[in-house]
Amino acid sequence: MHVLLLKEPRDEESGPDPYVKELASYGHKATLIPVLSFKFVSLNTLSDKLFQADYYGGLIFTSPRAVEAVVKSLEADERKEEWDQSMRDKWNTKSIYVVGKATAALVKSLGLKTLGEDTGTAEILSRVIIEREDKKMSPLLFPCGSLKREVLPTALRDNGVPLETMTVYQTAEHPDLKKNLKNYFTEQGTPASIAFFSPSGVRFCLEVIQRLSGKQLMQIKFAAIGPTTRDAMAAEGLGVSCTAEKPTGEHLAAAIAKALQEPSTGHSA
Template identity: 35%
Template sequence: MKKVVILKSDNDNSEVYSSLLQKHNFQPIFVPTLDFSFKNLDTLRDRLLSPYKYSGLIFTSPRSITAVKDALQGQRLKDDWKTLENYCVGESSHDLIQRSLELNTKGQHSGTASNLADFMKTDLYNKTFTLPFLFPCGNLKQDVLQNKLSEYGYSLDCVEVYETVPHENLEQNLLDLFEDGSSPEYLLFFSPSGILYCSSIFERHKLNVANCRLVALGPSTKKAIENKGYTVYRTAEKPTPENVVSVLLDT
């Protein structure tokens, strides 16, 4: 079986990746890459209590969903949000929002923040909105979504609700993978911050990743890998287990 190292944060769909990869004769090795600390939840709570000030909610990461849930402190999201225009990136995020917040969102198929902005432009065609969209986000967010929506005539109220840091065991786990000069066949990166933290470890310990096939989840991660001087073997355009396996099988 071909070893696939999955460099991502822990979340609920890890088991789905594992079973699907094994089904196709891959051996998944999960290496928790990122950790998160939440902040400004009181500020977010105040915003969530005032849906009349917004055109809707936008989610681009599972952490932003968790932040909203935690900010509500056990209360339900106000029903008024359900009548607004709410969006997210990713099928798993869409399902999590439905389960944890009882809220329907659109755009989950878009795959990236840039594609989501384009979808929103089409979806909101001929509709006029003067109120901003509430956007819970992390400290490493990129400006693609904000810039594109501004170009299309929409605004965001960005609330930074979490910080991204390297997982405490990341360095040791990577050293174990490359022990005795061995290397896994695939390294699968899920985020630009993941390659940022991993590459510093590769460089510091002179780990040889030349024999590894680096797979990126999304164009932003692909660009981050290339900016570090590495070659991208394949890019999965959508954040789904099925798309990842399809890319790995495309050899």
């Protein structure tokens, strides 16, 4: 069966996309359509903060894009050598918190040791941080996107954990999104399942998908990568057939495969 994944393809250098690969193992043909575009901002300021490790108690990363901003900031100021020689080791004496394995892998490529990669959500990670950190500590530096949710910052502040947030990328709708969706539905027809990967993906895609699928909308099994995305789908009145137990290709593919074996119950639009 055809499955539409509303996410950008993985870098070709790092091999086949794990979501496509896992779904293929169940006999389903998955297609990726990128939903978001990103613009990095304040990289010089970020670079400066990364070289003030003594001021901070640690780092928090909740998205791969924030780690990419760090990589770019080091390149921009030609500070990679200095990072490798001394600054990386300074940060490794502190706590480096991450959500999810994809983000953790990127953080590890910077030579940093990670905590919390199995948490899966910012909400669960915030509980780990609160349990581990001293309220008298130096602030944690949290590079993030313009559309970040306030769950983690609010939880930390409510529990007295000092935090410094910094917007390092801005998120917008991918310029080719509507065209790519139209082409997909024209060429492939209505997919058996559609998976959303973020609340912003729901916001940018849902109306177009409703229009393109028409009466067949009721037959689509809608999947969510996690509880935050699931809640955003439900808030739009969309029936959610399944949610990945963890935000990985393996768990999402298993959830979709199971949902596709079940009879359609229909969705409210």
